Structures are given as C-alpha cells and as structure tokens.
Amino acid sequence: AQSVTQLGSHVSVSEGALVLLRCNYSSSVPPYLFWYVQYPNQGLQLLLKYTTGATLVKGINGFEAEFKKSETSFHLTKPSAHMSDAAEYFCAVRNTGGFKTIFGAGTRLFVKA
C-alpha cells in the first residue's frame, strides 16, 4: 500500500528565503506524485505533479519539485518565499493503475516579513 510522510508539520521562513518542504513516499509500483496547496477556508489546488519523464517538475507560483527514486522523495522548493505563499501544503501519491490518491498530513508554511 502506498503512503506519504511529510517531515515537519510547521515550517517558518523569512520573506525572500528558500522554501523547502519535505515529502517521502512509499509505493510498491511507480508512483504519480503531487503537491497541492490549501489556503485558509478553501479547497486544495494542484501546484505540480510528476507522472513520468523529467524528474524535475515546475509548477505554479515559482514552485518546483524533484522526484528522486533512490531516496523515495519528492521535496518541494521555491527559491524566494513571498508572503502570499503562507498556506498548508500537501504531498500526495497515487499508484500507476490505482484509483486512490493518498495525502500526507500536510505542512503549514509560515512566511515572516
């Protein structure tokens, strides 16, 4: 069965600093991997996804993530944090050929002025 672990339930960065949100997954078959963002009182919105091909994927709002099979990781980064990036971020995994998307517990990103 697949699972997702997000390291750190809270991450705090200064505006302009690097954002790094960690995600490790477990999957018995090649996975599809996703990052979603949730702003307060809203639904989740897709930031980026990895299915096949290039392991470095770029998403919206300047975010990117790299699929590292040897480390079973899919960490999310952004070179320079903006106040508007403050939100909850969820990593998710879906097995190829599977029907279920499993979410990590989420990481709350705080951005300090």
Place this chain on the structure above:
Amino acid sequence: DTAVSQTPKYLVTQMGNDKSIKCEQNLGHDTMYWYKQDSKKFLKIMFSYNNKELIINETVPNRFSPKSPDKAHLNLHINSLELGDSAVYFCASSQNLNTGELFFGEGSRLTVL
C-alpha cells in the same frame, strides 16, 4: 463559473440528526470523490464514483451514503450524526480514473453539537 461547487458551505446540527451535502462539477469529468478533512487537516478518502458507479468505498460507517444521480453530481447523506463526524468534507473530481489530478470544491464544514 465554479468548477466544483458544494452546498452548503457550513452546517451546524445536533447529534442524531440527518444531513446531506451536495456536489456538482461542470468540468465534464467522469470521476468524483468525497474526502474528509479532520481538525488536524488530515485528508482521508471516503468514496469515489466513476460514471455513476461506486469504485472506492473506504471503511466508512454505513451511516454515510453517497449517491451519484449522474456523472456531474455526487451527494453525501449522513444519518444519525455523531460528534466525531465534525469535519470539513471535500468533493473533488478528476477527468477519469486514470488521471491523478484532482479538482477540489471549497469544502463543507460540518459541526455536530
């Protein structure tokens, strides 16, 4: 035009009551889901329908009954509400069973007193 819309946005009710949440998507997608997000922001899949057919039914109490009258609509009826049912319920859709990207509604916050 909202892609995935849920009603109502907020529900406050007493233990033992029955309530329904409705969801509609105008994206032309084949597959719809219900997710439950608890107070710690953890997201758990409850049900999935593909072209009105039930595909995923997680270990959810049978007080929860989903219904999909057509592929654009997925409703959730909950009988005999309990305190532990308090959560935010998210409807989501995907193009089909094989595509991983989920499009979420804004959520329906249920509070059981």
